[in-house]
Amino acid sequence: MPAMSRRSMLEGALGGALGGATATLLAAPAIAQGATLKIGLMLPFSGTFAALGEAIAAAFALYLKELDGKMGGRIVELVRVDDESDPAKAPSNVNRLLGREKAEALVGTVHSGVVMALVQAAREQQIPLIIPNAGNVAATRDLCSPSVFRSSFSNWQPAYGMGKALAAKGVKKAAWVTWEYAAGKESAEGFGDGLRSGGAELTKVLTLPFPETNFQPLLAQLPGLKVDAVGSFFAGGGAIQFVKDYAAAGLRDKLPLCGSGFLTEGVLKAQGAAAEGIQTALHYGDGIENPKNTAFRAAYKTVTNRDADVYAVQGYDAAQMLAIGLAATKGDASAVKDISAAIRAAKIDSPRGAFTVSASHNPVQTIWLREAKNGENRVIGVAAESLADPGTGCKMA
Numbered sequence: 411m412p413a414m415s416r417r418s419m420l421e422g423a424l425g426g427a428l429g430g431a432t433a434t435l436l437a438a439p440a441i442a443q444g445a446t447l448k449i450g451l452m453l454p455f456s457g458t459f460a461a462l463g464e465a466i467a468a469a470f471a472l473y474l475k476e477l478d479g480k481m482g483g484r485i486v487e488l489v490r491v492d493d494e495s496d497p498a499k500a501p502s503n504v505n506r507l508l509g510r511e512k513a514e515a516l517v518g519t520v521h522s523g524v525v526m527a528l529v530q531a532a533r534e535q536q537i538p539l540i541i542p543n544a545g546n547v548a549a550t551r552d553l554c555s556p557s558v559f560r561s562s563f564s565n566w567q568p569a570y571g572m573g574k575a576l577a578a579k580g581v582k583k584a585a586w587v588t589w590e591y592a593a594g595k596e597s598a599e600g601f602g603d604g605l606r607s608g609g610a611e612l613t614k615v616l617t618l619p620f621p622e623t624n625f626q627p628l629l630a631q632l633p634g635l636k637v638d639a640v641g642s643f644f645a646g647g648g649a650i651q652f653v654k655d656y657a658a659a660g661l662r663d664k665l666p667l668c669g670s671g672f673l674t675e676g677v678l679k680a681q682g683a684a685a686e687g688i689q690t691a692l693h694y695g696d697g698i699e700n701p702k703n704t705a706f707r708a709a710y711k712t713v714t715n716r717d718a719d720v721y722a723v724q725g726y727d728a729a730q731m732l733a734i735g736l737a738a739t740k741g742d743a744s745a746v747k748d749i750s751a752a753i754r755a756a757k758i759d760s761p762r763g764a765f766t767v768s769a770s771h772n773p774v775q776t777i778w779l780r781e782a783k784n785g786e787n788r789v790i791g792v793a794a795e796s797l798a799d800p801g802t803g804c805k806m807a
């Protein structure tokens with residue numbers, strides 16, 4: 411192939427992944443190293459979780475740019491698919507990435523129902539998969555696999571931290587309000603376990619179908635529940651609406667609202683005064699000081715013009731994890747055993763603070779207690795230190 415046409419082909423491939431960053435990359439000498447490595451990014455780019463998907467994708471591309479567009483010595487092309495947070499469309503979206511697009515590694519997704527199609531394909535076909543958000547516990551419990559890693563959290567982890575912190579404050583009875591799907595159910599379990607660890611109890615779980623936002627019938631029931639506090643799992647557009655409706659219903663002063671940190675993460679500006687004072691628990695927050703976080707936040711702001719949030723951190727770390735795995739195999743994405751061993755042995759230099767993964771491939775991480783103040787989720791303490799998901803039922807093949 412003549413040099414010029416190879417060059418313009420690469421330019422096209424990189425353009426999609428990196429936007430304006432192609433000029434620097436093309437100056438790199440090693441353009442002839444192996445075939446382009448396609449990584450499938452299956453994320454929500456529309457619907458209630460659209461901003462979450464965009465943050466993950468932008469931060470993934472940011473780390474790839476730091477690697478001059480390569481992983482394991484191979485030029486990477488990112489192929490994006492909008493999964494719409496729709497579980498019904500998940501199998502065909504995965505098939506599209508692995509079939510027509512010939513992706514050799516997968517990154518996705520946000521929604522706990524949708525991620526199951528990715529986990530199934532990664533297990534059956536031994537394709538490397540990094541989950542940059544979805545907390546579905548099965549992915550790192552019963553359905554754990556050498557090929558599947560998470561850069562994020564299990565649904566149980568932040569909610570467990572919140573329950574534990576609430577019980578430590580003296581709360582005795584609490585309720586959980588959430589969407590009726592895996593993330594809602596599993597976060598309720600974590601919250602209940604956390605409360606029980608401190609002698610308190612979860613007395614009621616109220617749900618509505620995902621991604622509905624008609625919260626009024628649920629809010630009307632809360633004062634009658636005789637609880638001391640209300641915890642919740644909502645995220646993205648739904649979280650904005652819930653926090654506003656909770657305040658508008660006049661509940662803020664009667665029943666303190668708390669939750670998994672997603673309730674106020676990346677959405678504080680839109681929630682405005684309604685979010686002031688809400689305490690949440692998460693593996694990230696404002697006020698975490700380390701050089702990696704400072705550099706990451708500045709670089710992310712420069713490329714996106716947005717402030718980094720936990721979703722961006724998870725996208726960035728997904729890229730770090732995949733790059734560590736592929737470096738160990740010189741870009742051979744089919745050498746799953748070696749990729750797996752490299753990620754298991756690694757200390758990931760995350761903006762949240764360095765972490766390792768548990769035996770079932772989920773981050774072991776501190777869950778911070780945060781309070782929303784003046785547009786920030788300020789860290790005010792530790793909810794649960796170095797917390798690992800129990801990993802129940804995981805048997806690595």
Ligand code: PHB
Pocket residue numbers: 459520521522523543544545546565593644645646672
């Ligand atoms: C999930 O479905 O697992 C999920 C979605 C959004 C979040 C957190 C968890 O912010």
